[in-house]
Amino acid sequence: MTLRLSTVILPVDRWHEGGRARWQRAEDLGFHTAYTYDHLSWRSFRDGPWFGALPTLTAAATATERLRLGTLVTSPNFRHPVTLAKELISLDDVSGGRVTLGIGAGGSGFDATALGQDAWTPRERADRFGEFVPLLDRLLTEDAVSQRGDFYSAEEARNIPGCVQRPRIPFAVAATGPRGLRLAARYGQAWVTTGDPKLYETGTPEQSVEALRGQVEKLGAACAGEGRDVADLDKILLTGFTPDRTRPLDSVGAFVDFAGRHRELGFTEIVVHWPIPDSDFAADQGVFEKIASEAPAQLG
Numbered sequence: 450m451t452l453r454l455s456t457v458i459l460p461v462d463r464w465h466e467g468g469r470a471r472w473q474r475a476e477d478l479g480f481h482t483a484y485t486y487d488h489l490s491w492r493s494f495r496d497g498p499w500f501g502a503l504p505t506l507t508a509a510a511t512a513t514e515r516l517r518l519g520t521l522v523t524s525p526n527f528r529h530p531v532t533l534a535k536e537l538i539s540l541d542d543v544s545g546g547r548v549t550l551g552i553g554a555g556g557s558g559f560d561a562t563a564l565g566q567d568a569w570t571p572r573e574r575a576d577r578f579g580e581f582v583p584l585l586d587r588l589l590t591e592d593a594v595s596q597r598g599d600f601y602s603a604e605e606a607r608n609i610p611g612c613v614q615r616p617r618i619p620f621a622v623a624a625t626g627p628r629g630l631r632l633a634a635r636y637g638q639a640w641v642t643t644g645d646p647k648l649y650e651t652g653t654p655e656q657s658v659e660a661l662r663g664q665v666e667k668l669g670a671a672c673a674g675e676g677r678d679v680a681d682l683d684k685i686l687l688t689g690f691t692p693d694r695t696r697p698l699d700s701v702g703a704f705v706d707f708a709g710r711h712r713e714l715g716f717t718e719i720v721v722h723w724p725i726p727d728s729d730f731a732a733d734q735g736v737f738e739k740i741a742s743e744a745p746a747q748l749g
Contacts, residue, residue: 452708452748453481453718457521460485460500464508472509478741482517490559503536510544517547521687522623524555525581527564531606534588538608546613551641553623554578575628582632589617621685625664630671639683640668643690657691658710665715685718686711698732704740705747
């Protein structure tokens with residue numbers, strides 16, 4: 450099984466002061482996809498520069514030619530399906546059909562209250578996500594959509610000419626719970642996980658692998674329930690949130706060992722964060738680029 454290597458470039462640099470060069474370097478290094486977070490701010494970066502995901506990806510689309518582009522992840526926390534669909538169709542057009550939408554239910558962080566609302570409970574997030582994804586699917590595949598929902602509605606929303614990619618841009622659905630996994634099985638072209646968050650602080654790499662094995666098995670059950678072969682979905686691991694943290698980026702050998710263990714679980718894509726000094730994603734830039742250049746060939 451071929452294992453793809455992708456990266457996440459956080460939107461923390463001004464475009465003309467390193468931003469453009471970073472996306473272009475990602476293409477030169479041969480990454481399959483370069484994603485960015487779709488947040489209004491994020492954790493330790495909250496009081497520093499942070500730019501919008503979709504404008505950044507649009508700029509990246511004009512600065513690159515082959516690199517796929519995407520979000521990890523977009524959520525209902527501050528998005529509405531109608532406006533999001535219009536922006537995604539535009540981005541897909543500008544990029545020539547190189548966009549993947551990573552999409553999840555959202556969390557309880559800064560985005561959850563930025564529009565002045567109270568943070569939703571996990572159940573409320575799941576309820577909204579369960580309505581958000583099917584409506585977005587329709588908006589990206591139909592010329593005109595009218596639908597009334599409990600949380601999201603559309604009234605003759607027009608999206609002509611639709612996506613360059615047909616029938617629409619691919620969805621990479623981030624989920625670990627039963628409702629989210631069913632959405633991934635029904636609407637996803639890929640599934641995304643960061644591992645088991647309960648293991649981040651005190652777990653071991655071995656426990657993490659077993660937890661991920663369990664998640665893959667649950668995805669398989671969800672696919673079976675939808676009459677779908679789980680092999681039809683790409684399986685994406687966003688690294689940096691397992692007990693290994695950044696250790697896989699210590700050397701080419703360390704990364705090949707890490708990636709190989711997860712490929713055995715069925716993962717088809719490993720995503721690593723582009724190094725940012727003095728942050729949770731600090732790593733040696735030279736080693737990072739060596740991994741990008743040499744690891745794929747060793748993984749086969």
